[in-house]
Ligand SMILES: Cc1cc2nc3c(=O)[nH]c(=O)nc-3n(C[C@H](O)[C@H](O)[C@H](O)COP(=O)(O)OP(=O)(O)OC[C@H]3O[C@@H](n4cnc5c(N)ncnc54)[C@H](O)[C@@H]3O)c2cc1C
């Protein structure tokens with residue numbers, strides 16, 4: 197079983213995230229980055245499948261030089277090898293272009309049975325790259341899995357929906373996106389950290405993938421951010437201690453604001 | 457005037473409020489044409505007509521829904537090719553976004569997700585001008601689509617539904633999903649019991665409980681019911697098994713933007729804020745006066761929720777009588 201896990205390097209959500217004023221793209225230089233927390237669940241799930249059977253986990257990222265950190269973390273967790281697609285032309289790419297580059301990289305890795313992704317990146321939070329990638333690869337996708345099993349060439353997931361809980365199957369090769377309900381990602385062990393240093397990481401450019409630079413990057417984006425503005429900080433309202441009348445005061449506030 | 461396709465969100469013909477919002481938005485861009493997939497059209501027709509759908513393209517084959525989103529993306533792609541619409545609007549739900557993502561690639565069109573406002577572009581180009589809220593609600597972004605047919609996934613509560621009679625003339629489409637669209641299928645579906653409360657993302661008022669409930673949501677629910685509110689939960693409460701995951705508010709749960717959000721026994725971690733920060737009015741009840749949630753509130757009570765909520769519930773009930 198060959199599994200590719202797509203992981204994204206994102207600005208730390210705990211830090212002040214912002215935009216580059218010059219081109220309205222996400223600022224990825226001045227904010228410390230890391231492996232998107234939600235992609236750790238994808239790495240963990242892939243490792244569990246391989247550990248229960250056999251095969252290999254390749255982690256794939258598209259991102260700037262610093263994104264090598266995301267691969268390193270996944271290798272430390274236990275993935276077997278890494279592929280880093282890095283090219284200056286990729287800067288400013290939207291989900292559509294990112295999915296194109298990911299798709300070509302998955303094809304080049306070759307012989308892939310299962311692609312596993314996170315449910316959404318913690319920066320863009322669009323949650324559309326998995327479906328776009330599946331579309332480009334011509335794969336069925338089962339998304340937002342809170343449970344996954346792979347058996348006899350079929351991936352089966354459980355999905356917790358508003359109206360119902362569903363069991364969904366897809367024939368391999370397939371793409372699965374996982375939620376943070378699916379497992380508890382492991383921390384890299386000391387052994388894992390040492391072992392990661394010897395694991396192979398390939399760095400590919402767009403030329404290596406045969407992708408025309410004109411198809412990616414800011415200029416090729418199919419959408420354009422015209423402007424951005426920080427939301428005015430909320431002004432803190434009244435805070436009262438409960439001196440036996442806290443509930444009454446709360447009701448009075450809600451009545452005054454016409455919520456009652 | 458060009459058509460604007462609106463993918464109808466419904467359960468067996470019961471049309472969700474988001475659809476009337478999308479039809480209202482569609483009228484700003486052109487002439488709304490609803491796209492209805494599945495059974496129950498007779499029940500849906502009246503609502504679609506009331507909110508201005510001039511046409512309804514529909515497909516009844518159960519096959520389409522059984523195979524999840526790909527057939528729906530194929531159907532919309534066929535309509536985009538046939539009707540050359542000015543835009544395609546879908547609900548910004550996980551399913552809606554997945555359909556939109558595949559449609560964007562199929563039709564080589566730009567996609568905007570999680571829009572909180574959609575207007576016709578000011579330059580008269582026939583394009584769309586959208587507003588999104590990003591980075592956990594800390595920034596507002598204006599974006600446009602520069603390629604293909606604008607595809608916009610719109611969040612619930614992004615417009616006030618306005619009634620305007622439409623013909624809702626229906627046309628049953630000849631559509632068969634491709635074999636490739638059938639790679640995934642729903643093999644089992646266990647319906648959930650209805651709570652009788654409003655749906656979380658659509659509700660005007662949301663009351664949420666966190667770890668501070670210590671597993672007892674009864675006071676949170678009573679308070680919510682006195683206000684006719686939906687009930688939400690923090691991830692800590694969901695992970696502890698106290699409340700269903702579908703009620704989780706936050707980065708990996710639902711993103712809500714109600715008129716009023718009340719956080720009870722919730723500290724206000726960044727991942728929780730990501731799901732409620734854009735609420736119009738925010739209220740918190742928390743024992744700890746240093747809880748970060750208080751940075752956001754319009755009104756806060758520092759106190760024990762087991763004392764504060766019942767008192768507030770009683771006062772609200774009394775005021776209503
Ligand atoms: C990848 C990832 C995704 C996440 N996604 C989400 C998400 O979608 N949604 C989400 O909510 N969290 C999410 N989290 C978790 C988040 O970081 C917090 O751990 C969580 O929100 C904390 O929940 P809480 O506020 O209920 O609990 P706590 O942080 O433990 O806060 C409990 C609060 O209750 C107060 N309290 C205790 N007893 C009482 C009482 N009797 N009366 C009044 N107040 C009382 C305490 O003072 C405290 O402030 C995510 C975390 C990660 C890593």
Ligand SMILES: Nc1ncnc2c1ncn2[C@@H]1O[C@H](COP(=O)(O)O)[C@@H](O)[C@H]1O
Pocket residue numbers: 201202203204205232234235238256257258259291294298312313314315316317318320321322323324325326
């Ligand atoms: N640049 C990237 N490199 C690798 N994987 C990515 C990248 N962007 C998105 N993904 C994958 O797609 C998922 C959803 O991302 P998004 O659609 O951006 O929210 C992530 O959890 C990743 O698994």
